[in-house]
Amino acid sequence: MIKYIFRRLLYLIPVLILTSFLAYMLVYLSPSSPAQIILQARYAGEPTQEQIVEFNEEYGFDQSILVQYTTWLKNAMQGDLGKSLTDGSDVLEDFIYSFKASAKLYFSSQLLALIIALPIGVYSAFKANSIFDRISRTYSLVGISIPDFWLGMLLVYIFSIGLNLLPSFGYATPKNIILPMLALGLSSSFSLIRIVRTSVLEVLHLNYIRTARSKGLSENQIMMKHALRNAMIPIVTVMGIHLTHFIGGAVAVESMFAWPGLGNFFAKAAGSQDIPVIQGFVLLSAVFFIFANLIIDIICKQLDPRIDYQNEGGKNNG
């Protein structure tokens, strides 16, 4: 296992070189130059040729791309990802700040989704085609069809405008997290209910559940010890795939509640062509996803002893 983790971490090096290179190059594919955009915003008008040259010299845009890339990479490895072109703040600090905000929102909403979806999904599967199951299926189908930001607006309408209980946007107080968390958590729970129901239902029809019954176990024991553990394997995998929501999926909700998360920050930087911010965020997100995937794989391995990371594809078995 340790050997496997070490090997996975070694993969990090080529992946990071490739992502950083792509992140760096992609920005240069955009039609307008950074100097043009930034100076246009700064002076509220078409910049002169001298201003552009001066700007390019100041930020090193006058050198060849490869030189720029290697300088940037060298700095990045020392933890210096440059400064934002729009407000001059440190990219790494910005990332850490918005990462924390994203993590708070993401993990609390996913936890909420699990707390809602596990019992409902399991009970639905256990009493398949009962009235409870029908209601929960309709409920989740309706829920899946509702976009998360619309749910957010509904929540704001009820809790902020109607009942005047919770703030409709902001980040400062602990109360602020409740509405965006509800919006994201509820909308993830709808699809999670379906996934939980399907995977539990699939397991319940397998032969080893019949064996568990023949051993004289109670329905509770069968559920907890045999069905749920096996059903968790696909559920964890799906939740791992949903991890991409950490950045992309929450953009609408984050900007709606003015939550300073990664998605929000990234969208803003992309809009204003803030090249150092985009590059830094892409690189750090890649690092994050590699680690997150590693953790998911380790959890899956703990749940399912049949997964063999040592001989991939069982090539040593035949």
Add this chain to the structure above:
Amino acid sequence: MKKEKLLEVEQLNIKFTTSIGDVNVSDDINFSLNKGETFCIVGESGCGKSVVALSLTRLLPENAIIKGSIKFEGFNISELEEKEFSEIRGRKIATIFEQPMSCINPVMRIGDQIAETYRANFNCSRKEAKQQALKKLEEVKLPANRYNSYPHELSGGMQQRVMIAIALACNPQLLIADEPTTSLDVTVQYQILELLQELKEKYNMTILMITHDMGVVHDMADRIGVMYAGNMMEIADRDEFFQRPLHPYAVELLNVVRDPCIYTIPGTVPNLMEWVPGCPFEPRCKRSTEACKINKPKNIVMGERIVRCLNVVPN
């Protein structure tokens, strides 16, 4: 001397309700098991033998409707509440299935699966349960260090040994073995049968074995029941059965075994969704008469033997 009966099944009718109609898989089946004997139910695939076996411990899916009386140790267990019934299941009547790979939990250590059975039925500590599991591992001739193995780390034969250890964890009086050797290769089959025989003698167990393999029947059975299309066609002692089968279907079955390369029974198994007024074997039967098409044969009892046929094969 009259033999003591462990299990008596009377008028067992099993029906599955499906979206395209009802399926009758057991039609007025009667049989009984004497204490300490091995009773084999034999028949073609789809004749309902596994369903009959699983119905005894209520392991059938929810769309099965079971009618009839099942007496265990003289006590009618077919009307017990689910809670009382689970006291018997696993503890007094245990089951082993075919395809052991799919029948043991893939993500649980095999030792824990054996210990779990013991703990579920007897109030005991984890340590005692583990002791019992280790003892059972030894009885099925698996080394103690396999306690922590996962099912996928074992061969098919070893998995079936685990299955047997799970079933025998509580020393049940009755073991239902549903095609225990079907998915195994021939040498392993022999070892598993030998193991079952050995454990049966050690614990004075009664075995109800479901199989379609006449070789297994010949090696293991004390008595035999032949099933066809949900009907118990003949019940007889092993020796009598092999010497002189009475039901035309049994005769055909034995002919197939004696000459497996050339001899086949013409026709196919009937569709159990279609109700037939007469004998279900009539379309394939060499001795069929007009009466067989109209009248359902009744059980003819001849001492220990029971035959369900209008034209029993003469001497």
